[in-house]
Amino acid sequence: MKNLKFILIVILSGTGIYANAQQDPHFTQYFDNTLFYNPAYAGSRDMLNVTAIHREQWAGVDGRPRSTTLSIHSPLPYESVGVGITAVNDMAGPIRQTIIAADISYSLRFKNKTKLSFGVKAGVNLLGFDRDKLYNAGNPVSAMQQIENRANPNIGFGVLYHGPKFFFGVSTPKLIQNTYDGTDFNKEKRHYFATLGYIFKLHEKWKLRPSAQFKITEGAPFSMDASLAAIYNDRLWFGALYRLDAALGAFVQVQISPQFKLGIASDFGTQKLRQYNSGTFEVLLSYDFNFLKKGVYSPRYF
Secondary structure, three states, X not given: OOOHHHHHHHHHOOOOOHHHOOOOOOOOOHHHOHHHHOHHHOOOOOOEEEXXXXXXXXXXXXXXXXXXXXXXXXXXXXXXXXXXXXXXXXXXXXXXEEEEEEEEEEEEEOOOOOEXXXXXXXXXXXXXXXXXXXXXXXXXXXXXXXXXXXXXXEEEEEEEEEOOOEEEEEEEOOOOOOEOOOOOOOEOOOEEEEEEEEOEEOOOOEEEEEEEEEXXXXXXXXXXXXXXXXXXXXXXXXXXXXXXXXXXXXXXXXXXXXXXXXXXXXXXXXXXXXXXXXXXXXXXXXXXXXXXXXXXXXXXXX
16 A cells, blocks of 8 residues: 555654544534534434435545444434434544444423533444554554554533524533553543534525534644535535635535435645645435424424
8 A cells, every 4th residue: 555654644743643633533514413523412303313424535545534424313202302323433544443322412492492402422432453554554653553452432421502593512522531552642532522503594595504613632733614504495505614724625415305415525635735635525415204294394404
């Protein structure tokens, strides 16, 4: 793999090793992947929802990061309680993370049609490490040789305040800073997220949805994703994204039916790494199952 050594240098740069950099994957369509970051989102769509996103980062580079996430969540018959499951498979060079978590939320409902939700996440991170890829790349990276295949349990929590036209949430999906190799050098870092968004009605058929996600991680640069989506006739969504000091992106989503949404996205780095790859691409599929036949709320803006 001629480019694997290069990708390892990128992963290991800055603070020394991948474990001290941003460990959780970025998503251009983060606004449709809220359950991955915040367990308080479980059940918020008032019906069973299944959403999947696949992301190919730095296309054309061997060993590039690849991330696939699947979320399933629904309210219970006692509608103040929501439950969900999130699963993530994240690969970067020789490192593979498979995160499986269960989510539960409780919502307080107010007369102005807003909700204040509290959520808890409990799961496990299955860490895999392929040393053969390091040797195939030429010179092995000694700082990573002691990383082990491990199963690290974790818990997280989140809070979400939302209504028909806005949302604001804060969360930390991994509270426990587990080790990768039995030392304090390689650890899962605690990530803190804040997300917010609002819907502006411009015309009978046109709306704007600005949104942003902020992430703070010890030992890594402050991260901000800001996006602006134009919505036409509640069917066609298109917009742009800016990732602070990292990337520019664009996305298009189509509400094919009141229950089914398809989205594609791409972003391109603004750093020197841009000249070595063909960009980043995402595909999103989301479906609402309306088993209770109460009427489908279309569209869901958050």
